Amino acid sequence: MPPTTQPTAERVTGELYGSLFTAYDDARFEESVALFEARHRRWGIDPAWFRGKTCLDAGCGGGRYLVALARLGAARVEGIDISEQAVAAANGRLAARDLTDRARAQRASVLEIPFPDASFDYVVSSGVIHHTPNPKKGFSELVRVLKPGGKLFLSVYGRGGLVWMLNDIGRGIAKVVPFRVMERLWAAVGIPPNKRYNYLDNMYVPYCYRYTEKEIRAWFAAAGFKNVQRLKFERYDYATWKSRILHGQGWLQFYADKTGA
Numbered sequence: 001m002p003p004t005t006q007p008t009a010e011r012v013t014g015e016l017y018g019s020l021f022t023a024y025d026d027a028r029f030e031e032s033v034a035l036f037e038a039r040h041r042r043w044g045i046d047p048a049w050f051r052g053k054t055c056l057d058a059g060c061g062g063g064r065y066l067v068a069l070a071r072l073g074a075a076r077v078e079g080i081d082i083s084e085q086a087v088a089a090a091n092g093r094l095a096a097r098d099l100t101d102r103a104r105a106q107r108a109s110v111l112e113i114p115f116p117d118a119s120f121d122y123v124v125s126s127g128v129i130h131h132t133p134n135p136k137k138g139f140s141e142l143v144r145v146l147k148p149g150g151k152l153f154l155s156v157y158g159r160g161g162l163v164w165m166l167n168d169i170g171r172g173i174a175k176v177v178p179f180r181v182m183e184r185l186w187a188a189v190g191i192p193p194n195k196r197y198n199y200l201d202n203m204y205v206p207y208c209y210r211y212t213e214k215e216i217r218a219w220f221a222a223a224g225f226k227n228v229q230r231l232k233f234e235r236y237d238y239a240t241w242k243s244r245i246l247h248g249q250g251w252l253q254f255y256a257d258k259t260g261a
Contacts, residue, residue, distance in 0.1 A: 036068035059128030063090025079105035148260030160248025
């Protein structure tokens with residue numbers, strides 16, 4: 001669908017994330033790539049598992065997970081994103097790293113993933129479906145393209161906390177101050193692209209749904225997953241009262257295995 005005819009919310013979301021993710025320079029991009037393997041090691045998940053696997057990053061942004069998965073030895077890595085700018089950046093970064101023989105990105109929505117059922121051994125969708133008008137449909141699409149016995153890595157926003165209260169104040173400001181003005185202002189005072197992304201995306205994105213851990217576990221249970229694990233995000237310790245007050249449910253990250261292998 002040409003950008004000029006995209007639904008307004010989808011177009012705004014694509015332009016927002018396309019701008020934020022492509023602002024990373026090579027050094028910061030490589031840092032974000034390295035986090036994928038580093039986090040898996042902290043979680044006790046052997047990165048060697050990805051060797052020879054078919055993988056999908058649903059909402060690939062500038063391509064950090066595409067690069068990470070290809071470097072870990074995945075046989076084929078596909079990325080989709082609604083932002084033409086992000087897709088172009090991702091493919092450019094893959095080409096610059098000689099990874100186009102097994103990794104690529106294309107424009108598509110997580111609500112309509114352009115691959116047949118049971119296409120992938122591994123599907124990752126990190127911080128994506130909660131920015132769509134129908135997160136549950138997005139989840140169903142992730143499940144559909146995952147092979148029985150495959151692994152799904154899902155990240156969504158958790159509900160509650162003072163940080164989200166402040167963010168909602170920011171969303172009110174965003175109705176008055178255009179994104180480009182705010183982005184230039186933050187850049188002018190020296191806030192790096194990754195920090196701008198952490199805050200400005202949630203201020204300006206049209207949809208920003210949040211969930212409880214119980215709700216997301218119910219999704220996995222209804223879809224027949226097993227070994228559903230919530231993974232710790234290094235910035236927060238959800239067991240402490242301080243973190244609960246500040247971040248509420250926090251960043252909900254899950255690994256789970258699709259049954260039926």
